[in-house]
Amino acid sequence: MSIVKDREAAGAALSRRSLNRRSFLAASLAGGAVLTFDARIALAQATGAAGEPVLLTAFIRINADNSVTIGAKNPEIGQGVKTMLPMLIAEELDVAWNQVRIEQTDADDKRYGLQVAGGSTATPNNWLPMRQAGAAARAMLVAAAAKQWGVAPASLSTEAGKVIDKAGGRSMPYAALAREAAGMPVPDLATVPLKPADAFHIIGQPMQGVDTPKIVKGTPLFGIDTHLPGMLHAALVKCPAFGGTIARIDDAAVRGIPGVVAVVPVNSGLVPPGQQDAVAIVADSWWKASKAREKLVVAWDDAAQKQFSTAGYAKQAADALGAAPQADLFKAGDADKALAGATKTVTADYSYPFLAHATLEPQNCTALWTADGKLELWAPTQNPGAGRKEVAAMLGIAPEAMTIHMTRIGGGFGRRLMSDYMVLAAQVAKGVPGRPVKLLWDRTDDLRHDYYRPAGWHRFTAGLDAKGALIAFKDHFITFGADGKPIRAAEMSSTEFPAPVVPDAHLGATYLKTNLPTGWLRAPTSNAMAFVYQGFLDEVAEAAGIDLPELMRRTLGEPRELPTERKGLVFHTGRARSVIDAVCKAANWTGRTGPAKGAGDAVKGRGFGFYFSHRGYFAEVVDVTVSGGTSVKVDKIWMAGDIGSQVINPLNAEHQSQGAAIDGIAQALVWQPVVQEAGAVTADNFGDFPLLRIDAVPRDVAITWVKSDFPPTGLGEPALPPVIPAIANAIRAATGKRLRSLPLQLT
Known part of the structure; x- marks a missing residue:
């Protein structure tokens, strides 16, 4: 059993x-x-x-x-x-x-x-x-x-x-x-x-992943591997412009194809109930279903969505940066007055683009609708509880009438917190009751119908006194939202460091409209905020004549707990300083340095970054080599992390941290902006959204654990964010050029 x-x-x-x-x-x-x-x-x-x-x-x-x-x-x-x-x-x-x-x-x-x-x-x-x-x-x-x-x-x-x-x-x-x-x-x-910690014999020991031998052998484990007797296959035709709906379908040519079983209009959950924004073609093989899409004729009602474009967002953001913020996120003292009286001020604009998740396993779900009105799902879901609720609401069934088998997930990074593939597969299965149906997206489907990490623009201003102390700070943040509030994953914390410890500070926001669905990407919000904040603070440190670790130490002040906007979660300045000191010691950080000579025309530089993310404190140092004036290679990464009193599985903790660093390199140097034209995403395959290749991965990611007397916390996210600003700051040290937008490109 x-x-x-x-x-x-x-x-x-x-x-x-x-x-x-x-x-x-x-x-x-x-x-x-x-x-x-x-x-x-x-x-x-x-x-x-x-x-x-x-x-x-x-x-x-x-x-x-x-x-x-x-x-x-x-x-x-x-x-x-x-x-x-x-x-x-x-x-x-x-x-x-x-x-x-x-x-x-x-x-x-x-x-x-x-x-x-x-x-x-x-x-x-x-x-x-x-x-x-x-x-x-x-x-x-x-x-x-x-x-x-x-x-x-x-x-x-x-x-x-x-x-x-x-x-x-x-x-x-x-x-x-x-x-x-x-x-x-x-x-x-x-x-x-x-048990007391000194009695542990499993916790704290390096344990191989239970599925690792099976993965190496290619044993079927993932959602895409699901195979059931009598299974049918479905491919999807979805409105290119998000929010558009079906106006008319001509499926006569499709239904005449041998092997095609059904054509089922469906609702992805992005349009109102009773409307459809996609069509599933069900056949006895996925290849037949996919090829049949070429013969399906669909007229879309999407005129209202065609106004949205990447170029349009950039223009709106530029205009908004020159105006006052729509909303105040944080205010202390009088930032404008303090800036006017500052000995030195620093101003810079930073930005980052929409990003896709690009999971290696594209979205998929297998579903079986039975004669008694029950549903069985085989789903690579990160959030089965939410999926159950959304599917039940779409089909009008009780959540208890559903069985969800969780398969191993071939890449998620937050994408599979969303449940659209489950909702769609369930509707398709109801359209062909009694037979399991696997709905599978191809790579183009996956890139063009994601829940994207939202873009953002920041205008920073900082004021320093005669001693180089940070006395005033402002950030006007432009992102996407509705009704004066940010949409999903476009939030910025009202306690974003260093605002809470600066005497006069103001964080403000302005929200633009978009039709793109947005979602969480690994280290959500932190992956963007670490880049812009730590990049700008490196500029502030340079203006103060010190390095970023020293600016952080001075600004953090004495060890104490600072409240965050999340109830029960605090930011401990002492824990932050401990990882900063630890990584500087491990990397033999000697302060701000200029470029070092490499082979040929190559130059080398070193950068630092810190961030508090998802309860974890991480500080990181990155060495880079810049060749030919444009090519950036990460040579080595040092990281120090405080995730509490216990590292449960040291082997996996090391792998998670190394993987986070690699993801951070990809976000910093490789991933290209998601481009939108006439309401639709244009990416076709990995040629438009390239992934990091193995030759770009550093040979060494050295990890130091800083144990603290706090309950253990997780590792999926917190090691990633500091890598991105550390790379940007290292490029500055190597070339003298300050890059303020992602991806980091020297031209």
Whole structure:
């Protein structure tokens, strides 16, 4: 039995237990959210014949050979969570790692709690709950042994999947106790004892990713690999201009093609209910469905959307920068008056473009609509709970009428937090009931119908006093929004550093209209804000006659906690300074230097960047070589990171940080702006949106961990943002040229 298949029996067991047996654990999260687990995460059920596996809790199955199968509840997107979360459970369950088998659970937030891959939240959200789930199961096994032996549970210990009675000179494997343990009372999760850190034997050890051997062998794991008996295939024709709808369809030529099963108009979720903005062609092979698109004739109602273009945004932004902001995000003192009295002022304009996610696995989803009005999905989703709600709303069914199997995700970076591919596949499946249908986008579909990282423009002004201290700061931020508010992923924090620590500061914003759907890109908002803020602050430091690390130290001031706009989340200036000092020591940073001579006409430079992102503090130093006056190569990256008191899986932490650095290089030097004309994106393939090649990756990304006395936090995002400004600042050091827009291009 799998953990997924066992859930109905476990649910029945839950209904047999009295509700007053429930134990609630509320874990406070940054941002004010509360994650609640009830007794289901420690619910035992004792069904099945002797010798069969026993589902001890919602996450833990004890097998007859004394191996333990642990359910990994969160979507696996390459961030290693499928290995990390079971490590937490296994540690407190007190089994050896070689006893552990891992299975991906289905999506069921009522049973498993929040299941999402985004915002580097898996570690802070689950650090205690997953450990408590393992500790509760261990306590139940100990209680079962104590009952059999007639001793006090406190007299027993555990090790490597065994309960040990040292006084009695005996032990018993978990497998022999599991059935009786399943009937033991559920411990109070809020008070169940947890191991001290010095007793960890799994947490803190480098563990290979559970799927790595399968990936190397090419074992089908991803959504695109889904294959079911009798499966059909669907290709999509979508309105090029976002927000446009179908005016008329002529599908006669398509329906006459052998192998074509259906033509289904669908709604992506971007247009009002009752309208459609896409057409799915369903056939017995994807190639037939894709080729049939050439014969489909669709007239679009998209006149209102054709006004939007990249060139138009740039002109509007230029005009807006010269005017006052529409909205105030932060105000302290009188920035204009302070600037007028400053000894020295620095002004600069920075910008960055719309970006696509360009996941290697294009969007896909397989769906089966059954005769009884139920839906089954196989989806590479980062956010299955949101997908369930959106699909249910689109189809008019109850969320409970849906089963979502989470496949491994072949690249997400925030793209698969959106659920359009699930919503579309569900509608297609309803149009051909009784047969599974895989909806698959090609590369052009994927680049032209993304949820894009929004572009932005900034006009900065800073004032310095006679001693070079930062006394005034202004930023007029131009981005996209509606009704005086930013659209998704276009936000800027009202506590963006250094505004809260500058005596006179003003952050203002102006919002432009767009028809492009926007979404979160890895290290959302931070990937852009780190570049513009740390790039500009490097200019301020240069004007003050110091380097950026020193300006940061002076501006950060004494160690203290500064509030952020997210409830419960603070910015600790001491933690920031610690990573700055650590990376400068590791890289032997000696202050601001000019260019160094390289081979031939090459010149070398070194740059620094810092950013606080998704609860993580990272400072980074980058060495670059500029050849031929235009070609930039990153030679080495040093990073120092503070993600709390514990690095759960050091091997994966290293890989995540290195991967973040590589993503940062791509955003800084390689990814091209998403271009829009007449309301539509023009990108066709990777020729228009190139990815970073292996020869552009530095041979060394050296990582220093700065441990602090704070709960562990995640790593998917925070190592990325500082790389981008560090590269820009290194180019400045090498060439004397200040690049203020992305991608960084010397011409």
